Amino acid sequence: MAPIVSIKNLTKTYENGFQALKGVDLDIEEGEILALLGPNGAGKTTLISIICGLVNPTGGKVLVADHDVVKDFRKTREMIGLVPQELTTDMFETVWNTVGFSRGVHGKKPNPALIEGILKDLSLWSKKDNMLRELSGGMKRRVLIAKALAHEPKILFLDEPTAGVDVNLRREMWQVVEKLRANGVTIILTTHYIEEAEEIADRVGVINGGKLLLLEEKTALMQKLGRKQLRLELSEPLKALPENLALYNLTLSDEGTALIHEYQGEEGQGSIASLLAALAAEDIHFRDLSTRQSSLEDIFVALVGEKAGEKA
């Protein structure tokens, strides 16, 4: 199946000469949830703005359902819902009108039942007659999501949807996203909360310095790049690491009561088997063991830190 969004060699240099995107290639599959991670200034909002037709690319091409986002702006924009990073809504309008108006802007007939459903899903129903300026920050953010959903988009871009949103609400939003995906909506979100990507994304992309550094299935990524740790609680404390164990990546805990072995996700099995055999040969016994896998956050920090280091 052709990707719903196809991005080829996309570049963007702003008027002041700043190169925000340096050749991005990315295919987004219909129905997936893609999380884009990257530090401040990485180019995430620029990328989204180009796909949504709000910023013109300098070079390259973006197709949405086979339509060019520059030449066929109207057609592509109709399919897209955007929840922008910044709040830019009329603060004196009511929630109900703002969201309904947003549907009209996209040329759709009014559908009060749909708007009611959206507001209820986002826990905004009790505020429907309030002006936006009377809402809390997190509620305003939810209004932006409601606005983006009002015209029933096929593709939804969420630019940091849960920044400044409390933990409960974040979970509620994740449920809304899941529900949309179940209805076949393709979702692209940017986030600084790595647990958000870990929780809801099918694929994860990492952007830094205007380049897509990595794009991978979340589970495969975590298995492949994730470091694992095996911790062995020793029956008898050790004073030092025996020399014969030097070739294993081992550290001794402070009190000498535990051995910690670090390994990459995939190399694990062989190395652990031979480590355990070597321990037995040294007459070192353990009474308990545990393993721990590094999170996406560790992976992200390692990756962005590494690339940043390369530049220096």
Ligand SMILES: Nc1ncnc2c1ncn2[C@@H]1O[C@H](COP(=O)(O)OP(=O)(O)OP(=O)(O)O)[C@@H](O)[C@H]1O
């Ligand atoms: N209109 C503009 N003119 C000049 N430079 C810009 C403009 N908009 C963005 N930039 C620059 O482009 C780079 C990428 O910005 P962008 O907003 O895409 O980053 P981001 O990944 O969304 O960051 P954040 O996580 O902070 O939202 C930044 O260095 C920014 O200063």
Ligand SMILES: [Mg+2]
């Ligand atoms: Mg941004």
